[in-house]
Amino acid sequence: MALYLTEADVQHVIDMPQTIDAVEQITIAQSTGRAWLVPRERLRMPKGMLHTMSAAWPERGYFAHKAYASIAGSIRFRVLLYDYDTGAIRAWIEGNRLGQLRTGAATAVAARRLLPPDPSTWALFGTGLQAEGQLEAMLAIGRPQQLRVFGRNADRRNDFAVLAAEQWEIDVVPAETPEACIDGANVVITATTSRNPVFDGSRLQTGSFVAAVGANMLIRRELDGKALRAIDRIIVDDIDTAKKESGMLLTPIEAGFMRWQDVATLPDLLAGRTPARRDDRETLCFHSLGSATWDLAAAIVAYENALEAGLGLELPID
Numbered sequence: 605m606a607l608y609l610t611e612a613d614v615q616h617v618i619d620m621p622q623t624i625d626a627v628e629q630i631t632i633a634q635s636t637g638r639a640w641l642v643p644r645e646r647l648r649m650p651k652g653m654l655h656t657m658s659a660a661w662p663e664r665g666y667f668a669h670k671a672y673a674s675i676a677g678s679i680r681f682r683v684l685l686y687d688y689d690t691g692a693i694r695a696w697i698e699g700n701r702l703g704q705l706r707t708g709a710a711t712a713v714a715a716r717r718l719l720p721p722d723p724s725t726w727a728l729f730g731t732g733l734q735a736e737g738q739l740e741a742m743l744a745i746g747r748p749q750q751l752r753v754f755g756r757n758a759d760r761r762n763d764f765a766v767l768a769a770e771q772w773e774i775d776v777v778p779a780e781t782p783e784a785c786i787d788g789a790n791v792v793i794t795a796t797t798s799r800n801p802v803f804d805g806s807r808l809q810t811g812s813f814v815a816a817v818g819a820n821m822l823i824r825r826e827l828d829g830k831a832l833r834a835i836d837r838i839i840v841d842d843i844d845t846a847k848k849e850s851g852m853l854l855t856p857i858e859a860g861f862m863r864w865q866d867v868a869t870l871p872d873l874l875a876g877r878t879p880a881r882r883d884d885r886e887t888l889c890f891h892s893l894g895s896a897t898w899d900l901a902a903a904i905v906a907y908e909n910a911l912e913a914g915l916g917l918e919l920p921i922d
Contacts, residue, residue, distance in 0.1 A: 606693040607916040609906060614701045617909040618902060620744045623709040626901035630661055631713060634897055635871035638663055641896045643845040651675055659896035662688050668900040670699060685903045692922040695907040702906060704733055706898035708741030710870065711815045714839060714890035716745055717873055717880035719813050720790050724749040727789035729802045730818060731755035731764040735795040738817060743772055750775045754785035783807060794818055794826040805831025811885050817892040822851040832856050836886045839868045839878065841895045849893050
């Protein structure tokens with residue numbers, strides 16, 4: 605029997621701290637070859653796309669794949685969790701909240717090692733689901749003196765600021781311009797689907813931590829060349845995925861002022877093959893494209909917690 609978990613079930617059975625721990629654990633396993641993934645594939649159709657990605661974690665006894673369709677502006681995420689030894693389906697999980705959790709969690713895992721000594725002023729670009737998840741994850745590991753948020757839609761920007769201030773009890777300022785958002789910030793998070801850079805990279809403060817998490821297609825680019833030149837080191841989730849999907853990196857690499865050899869991965873960071881922050885003047889970037897290992901880790905927690913809580917609908921499939 606397989607367990608079907610709805611979005612409401614997921615909301616009840618897994619939280620952000622649990623997801624951060626799970627993503628960290630699977631990334632450590634990945635760093636020594638004990639967990640692995642297949643990067644996202646996209647089936648392009650006239651009306652939209654089907655996206656698929658998969659991962660395995662034998663020592664935990666599971667593998668999984670995530671599939672989602674983006675058709676006519678609508679996206680539906682599903683994660684299927686399998687028993688590693690038998691191939692039986694253990695869970696079929698609705699994946700919107702799960703994806704929000706795991707994407708935010710990966711940023712928090714990186715940030716624990718890359719944040720500046722006094723991460724006091726945060727700039728958040730984006731006001732959607734992933735921006736909410738990024739904020740939730742970062743607040744699980746620290747709190748700013750002030751958060752500034754910018755989005756192109758003024759009403760959504762203001763609403764986001766009000767709700768975030770109420771929910772998290774922090775000082776939130778809706779910035780009217782990208783410049784007002786980033787000036788003086790030493791933590792910068794971009795969680796948009798923008799095809800164009802979201803701020804002027806010359807304004808990036810030395811010693812900052814940047815999390816660029818929205819540009820996971822070749823047509824998207826959240827950081828400009830000035831920002832990339834100012835960044836001392838870039839860490840991605842997976843090199844093969846970055847080579848397929850990061851328009852933000854492919855452009856400067858093809859132009860010759862960056863090299864793939866200079867880009868490290870999150871598993872490298874956790875294994876110590878690439879160092880954590882070395883001093884307060886290093887400007888560091890985590891560029892997240894999305895890893896199926898994170899989906900697998902979060903799905904395991906959701907499934908096992910749901911079993912313990914007696915939640916979910918049993919399906920007559922295996």
